[in-house]
Amino acid sequence: xxSSSAAVVISWELYSPENQQxxxxxxxxxxxSANTKEAIAHPLAQAFEQALAGIDWDRIASQLKIAKTAxxxxxxxxxxxxxxxxxxxxxxxxxxxxxxxADVYWRVVSSTPDVSNTNSNYVGTTPYESTEAFDIKGxxxxxxxxxxxxxxxxxxxxxxxxxxxxxxxxxxxxxxxAKFNLVKEEDE
Numbered sequence: 653x654x655s656s657s658a659a660v661v662i663s664w665e666l667y668s669p670e671n672q673q674x675x676x677x678x679x680x681x682x683x684x685s686a687n688t689k690e691a692i693a694h695p696l697a698q699a700f701e702q703a704l705a706g707i708d709w710d711r712i713a714s715q716l717k718i719a720k721t722a723x724x725x726x727x728x729x730x731x732x733x734x735x736x737x738x739x740x741x742x743x744x745x746x747x748x749x750x751x752x753x754a755d756v757y758w759r760v761v762s763s764t765p766d767v768s769n770t771n772s773n774y775v776g777t778t779p780y781e782s783t784e785a786f787d788i789k790g791x792x793x794x795x796x797x798x799x800x801x802x803x804x805x806x807x808x809x810x811x812x813x814x815x816x817x818x819x820x821x822x823x824x825x826x827x828x829x830a831k832f833n834l835v836k837e838e839d840e
Contacts, residue, residue, distance in 0.1 A: 657685040660699035664707065666715055674715045680706035722793040722823055729766065730791045738791060741823055742783050747803060749778040749832040754807040756780045761816065764798040766790040778805065778832070786823075796820040803830055810834040 660682045666675035682705075684698025722738040730739050747756050757772040767790040776782070791799060797820040804814040813832045822828050 655685060655687045656691070656695050657683065658695035658699040659683050660696070660703045662703045662707065666712055675711065678708070680704070682706065722796075726793045728792055730787060730789055732787055732789055738793060738796075738823070739785055739787060742785050742826065743822055744827045744829075745775075745780060745782045745784065746827070746829040747778055747780040747805070747832070748830075749805050749807070749834055751807070751834060752778050754778045754805040754810070754832065754834060757804045757806065759802050760788055761800040761802050762798065764790075764795045766792070766795050767799050772802075772804065786819075788819075791819070793820070793823065796823055801828060803828065805832040805834065807834055809837055811837055 662680045663677055664675075664680070665673060665677045668674050680703045682699040682702025684695035684702070686694045720737060722736075722741055725737055728736045728738070730736055732739075734740070755777055756775050758775055759772045760767065760770040762769050767788060788799070797818065799819040800816045801819060801822065802814055802816045804812055806812045811834070813834065815830050815832070817828050817830075
């Protein structure tokens with residue numbers, strides 16, 4: 653008669669993005685066995701399954717909560733990892749122009765060293781409506797008052813127009829909304 657068995661020990665710890673230990677080293681174990689040659693991998697899979705089931709996933713999840721609003725974590729900067737409330741703050745964009753069909757661009761204009769200025773990025777054509785979350789590295793609720801979003805509308809034969817929006821205000825209102833009345837270029 654042939655039998656096989658396996659034991660698995662998983663040791664885990666939880667660290668914050670700032671590399672601070674949140675949950676100290678904890679172990680979870682599992683065992684598995686089989687009585688046939690064909691099932692050599694079965695005990696190992698069974699042991700892993702038991703060890704994984706023994707991890708306190710609810711305890712881990714309780715440490716991964718994100719604040720509901722950016723105001724609740726005023727100094728937490730956007731890192732691009734989705735671990736701040738600011739990255740989950742959805743902003744409604746509503747940009748219209750008369751005449752319609754203008755290209756819409758936006759860029760970051762910052763007066764704080766934590767947030768870099770960006771080049772213009774094309775986002776769509778008017779009427780432009782979207783809902784998006786901010787992924788502006790270095791942005792926090794506290795420094796958002798020193799950061800602006802510049803929206804520009806461009807259409808051939810018309811003068812390019814720009815409007816700036818204070819990011820703190822956009823975060824609080826959860827909206828960036830503008831209407832551009834485009835002016836024709838004069839022929840010389």
